[in-house]
Amino acid sequence: MMQTHRSPSDAIPAAHDRVFRALRTRIMHGDIAPGAALTLRGIGREFDVSMTPAREAVRRLVAEGALFLSSSGRVSTPELTNERIEELAALRSLLEVELASRALPRAHMALIDRLQTINASVAEMVAKQDAVGYIRTNLEFHRTLYLRAQAPAMLAIAETVWLQLGPTMRALYGRLRRTEPPHNHRLIIAALKAGDEPGLRLAVRSDVTQGLHLLTS
Amino acid sequence: MMQTHRSPSDAIPAAHDRVFRALRTRIMHGDIAPGAALTLRGIGREFDVSMTPAREAVRRLVAEGALFLSSSGRVSTPELTNERIEELAALRSLLEVELASRALPRAHMALIDRLQTINASVAEMVAKQDAVGYIRTNLEFHRTLYLRAQAPAMLAIAETVWLQLGPTMRALYGRLRRTEPPHNHRLIIAALKAGDEPGLRLAVRSDVTQGLHLLTS
DNA sequence: ATTTCATATTTGTGATCACTTAACGGCATG
DNA sequence: CATGCCGTTAAGTGATCACAAATATGAAAT
Numbered sequence: 001m002m003q004t005h006r007s008p009s010d011a012i013p014a015a016h017d018r019v020f021r022a023l024r025t026r027i028m029h030g031d032i033a034p035g036a037a038l039t040l041r042g043i044g045r046e047f048d049v050s051m052t053p054a055r056e057a058v059r060r061l062v063a064e065g066a067l068f069l070s071s072s073g074r075v076s077t078p079e080l081t082n083e084r085i086e087e088l089a090a091l092r093s094l095l096e097v098e099l100a101s102r103a104l105p106r107a108h109m110a111l112i113d114r115l116q117t118i119n120a121s122v123a124e125m126v127a128k129q130d131a132v133g134y135i136r137t138n139l140e141f142h143r144t145l146y147l148r149a150q151a152p153a154m155l156a157i158a159e160t161v162w163l164q165l166g167p168t169m170r171a172l173y174g175r176l177r178r179t180e181p182p183h184n185h186r187l188i189i190a191a192l193k194a195g196d197e198p199g200l201r202l203a204v205r206s207d208v209t210q211g212l213h214l215l216t217s
Numbered sequence: 218m219m220q221t222h223r224s225p226s227d228a229i230p231a232a233h234d235r236v237f238r239a240l241r242t243r244i245m246h247g248d249i250a251p252g253a254a255l256t257l258r259g260i261g262r263e264f265d266v267s268m269t270p271a272r273e274a275v276r277r278l279v280a281e282g283a284l285f286l287s288s289s290g291r292v293s294t295p296e297l298t299n300e301r302i303e304e305l306a307a308l309r310s311l312l313e314v315e316l317a318s319r320a321l322p323r324a325h326m327a328l329i330d331r332l333q334t335i336n337a338s339v340a341e342m343v344a345k346q347d348a349v350g351y352i353r354t355n356l357e358f359h360r361t362l363y364l365r366a367q368a369p370a371m372l373a374i375a376e377t378v379w380l381q382l383g384p385t386m387r388a389l390y391g392r393l394r395r396t397e398p399p400h401n402h403r404l405i406i407a408a409l410k411a412g413d414e415p416g417l418r419l420a421v422r423s424d425v426t427q428g429l430h431l432l433t434s
Numbered sequence: 435a436t437t438t439c440a441t442a443t444t445t446g447t448g449a450t451c452a453c454t455t456a457a458c459g460g461c462a463t464g
Numbered sequence: 465c466a467t468g469c470c471g472t473t474a475a476g477t478g479a480t481c482a483c484a485a486a487t488a489t490g491a492a493a494t
Contacts, residue, residue, distance in 0.1 A: 014290075014447070039475060050449045052269075055476085056276050063280035065370070072456055073231075073476045087370045090315075098311055153282070153304045153381070157374055164370070231477070256445065267479045272446085289486060290446045437494085444487070450480085457474075464467075 016053035027066045028163050030135045030170025035079045066163040077167040089212040095158045100204045102149035107192045123181035131173040233270035244283045245380050247352045247387025252296045283380040294384040306429040310422050312375045317421045319366035324409045340398035348390040
């Protein structure tokens with residue numbers, strides 16, 4: 001029957017929020033392939049909830065562009081056209097260059113150390129050919145930097161772009177088998193150390209753009 | 218009882234979508250003041266639906282940042298801090314300068330004519346001191362231009378920024394009683410005619426930034 | 435008159451159900 | 465062998481309900 005509302009002061013999130021977060025992470029990290037279909041009853045079964053919270057989670061994800069809603073109400077992960085991918089890449093570039101630029105004056109040594117640690121994990125994932133792990137650690141690298149920008153609305157929008165690209169990125173990085181560690185990340189870290197704003201902007205732009213250019217060509 | 222699913226090929230949207238669109242327009246146009254509270258039962262009563270579609274509409278709007286969801290589940294329009302307003306203004310500038318720049322090479326005479334017609338309506342709303350009408354026609358001016366950019370994802374994000382600013386803009390433009398017609402819109406149109414990209418970028422940036430700077434100072 | 439506490443009302447949450455429509459499969463027909 | 469049609473199944477939609485938490489109300493005490 002029911003049950004509800006347990007999250008006032010304690011930390012237990014509402015069921016729909018738990019489902020939302022779990023699905024969102026999966027999509028952003030590329031756990032789900034492009035075009036994969038989801039059903040409300042299926043989601044409910046998996047998370048042991050009824051259709052109602054499953055529907056709310058799906059609605060939120062559709063609103064963020066993480067899921068595609070067909071005219072008949074069916075939901076699936078989006079299959080992006082090349083044009084759309086280019087556009088989202090341009091958005092990433094626009095937003096993330098600005099975020100990095102704003103983070104630069106606040107970037108102290110502790111942040112740079114953390115970025116280097118995360119970057120080691122990224123390199124490890126590349127070596128292990130772990131596509132999902134690569135996406136996850138790569139996003140963690142970027143998010144850690146952008147958090148310093150103190151621009152929550154801008155970061156939130158950047159995350160919705162990542163979300164829209166999630167399934168496609170998985171398909172991309174799952175295909176191409178590269179073994180080189182991320183060169184642009186080193187450039188980003190170097191520019192942060194040097195306080196070199198033009199260099200930082202260029203490095204972020206290159207890092208964001210390069211991977212997605214491979215897909216469309 | 219029930220009733221459902223009527224929108225396959227014909228044009229009748231689902232109830233939750235109708236509610237969503239109606240609320241979204243209200244919020245974007247500044248029909249609702251910042252901090253105003255909404256209840257699911259109240260929305261359902263107004264639109265003659267049950268709580269279920271009302272909840273879905275609200276969830277979507279919360280996901281877009283158009284509504285604020287308190288920790289106890291109450292929803293209201295957001296009350297923005299000055300910092301947040303500055304950030305959203307920076308986002309508008311970033312996105313809309315890019316959109317205008319992309320629209321420039323595709324802007325033909327028919328578009329410029331339409332912009333001038335819309336701009337006349339804007340001036341009329343300013344003369345009538347109609348705050349809501351001003352916001353509506355002003356957004357129509359910008360949207361008409363940006364549609365030419367052929368960048369739907371970018372435009373969608375710009376719209377979510379407008380949404381977040383909606384209630385606050387109403388509070389702003391409701392206060393300041395200006396009577397001058399929009400100067401920057403003329404600059405935008407002139408730059409479009411001349412094919413002057415730097416001039417266009419500057420004019421859009423000024424138009425987007427000026428109004429919101431008044432509020433925070 | 436103000437504060438405190440108990441009660442009542444409001445409100446969001448999640449489960450369930452009836453209903454309609456879209457997707458799927460098999461069968462007949464060309 | 466392909467194609468169109470019909471019945472079955474799967475899936476989304478919206479109404480309703482029980483419940484718990486939050487808020488509002490009012491009374492009592494200092």
